[in-house]
Amino acid sequence: MDSGATAAIPRRAVIVGAVPGQPPRLLKEAARYAKLFGAPLVVLNVDVMRFVTYEDPDGYVHSTPAELAAASGESELSLVAADAAEILAGSGVDWSVHQLVGDPAFAIKHAAEESDARLIVVGTRKRGLGESIREFFTGSVAARLAHRQHRPILIVPLGEPASDDEELWPES
Template sequence: MDTDAAANIPHKGVIVGVVPGQSPRLLREGARYAKLFQAPLVVLHVDVMRFVTYEDPDGYVGSTPVDLGAAAAESELALVHADASAVLAGSGVDWSVHQLVGDPALAIKHAADKSDARLIVVGTRKRGLGESIREFFTGSVAARLAHRQQRPILVVPLGEPASDDEELWPES
C-alpha cells in the first residue's frame, strides 16, 4: 500500500472515490469529466480499516490498522484496480489508482487539496437497512465533502432510484 499516495496523485485531476464492486457508472462518469477537462482521472480508494497516526512535513503518512489481522486493504486495492481496468480500457483517459487511509471524506478532501483537483466524483450509498445504519453513524461521504471543501462535487446516483411511494428502508 502506498502510504504517501496523496503526494503522488496527479495535479489538477478528476478524483473518483470508489469502493470494490461499486457500479461501473461511477468510473464512467469520472472518465467522461476527465476527458471534458482534459485532465487525468484519479481512482481513489480509502482503506477505512487503517487510520493516520502522523504525517511528516515531507508528506510521508504513518498509519496503523484498526484490526491488526486485517490484510483486506491490499485485496481491496487489487479489486479496485481490476474494476478500473475493466471499465476504463479503451476510454482514452489517462488514469491511475491510489489508496489512502482513514476517514473517506477527510482523505479525499486532503488528496484534492494536495493535488488541486478540478472535480471530486462520488457515488450514493447502496440502498438497504444496513447501509442506512452505517451512514447514520458515519455520515454521508458526499454530504461531508460538500461541507468541508471548496471544490465542485459530482454525486452520481447508483442503482435504481426509489419511487415516491416506495419505502426507503425495506424490512427485508
C-alpha cells in the same frame, strides 16, 4: 495506468472515490468528466480499517491498522485497480489508482486540496437497511464533502432509484 498508495496524486485531476464491486457507471462518469476537462483521473480507494498516525515532512503517511485485518486494505486496493483497469480500458483518459487511509470524506478532501483537484466524483450509497444504519452513524461521504470543502462534487446515482412512494429505509 499507475497503481500505488505512495505515488503523488496528479495536479488538477478529477478524483473519484471507489470501492470494490460498485457499478461501473461511477468510473465511466468520472472518466467522461476527466476527458471533458482534459485532466487525469485519480481512482481513490480509502482503507477505513487503518488510520493516519503521523505524516513525514516529505509527505509519507504512516498508518496503523484499526483491526488485525490489515491485509484487507491491500486486497481492496487490488480489487479496485482490477475494476478500474477493466472499466477504463480504451477510455483515452490517463488514470491512476491510489489508496489513502482513515475517514473517506476527510481523506478525499485532503487529496483534493493537496492536488488542487478540478472535480470530486462520488457515488450514492447502496440501498438497504445495513447501508442506512452505516450512513446514520458515519454520515454520507457526499454530504460531508459538500459541507467541508469548496470544490465541485458530482454525485452519481448508483443502483435503481426509489420511487416517489417507496420507503427509503424499509424496516425489514
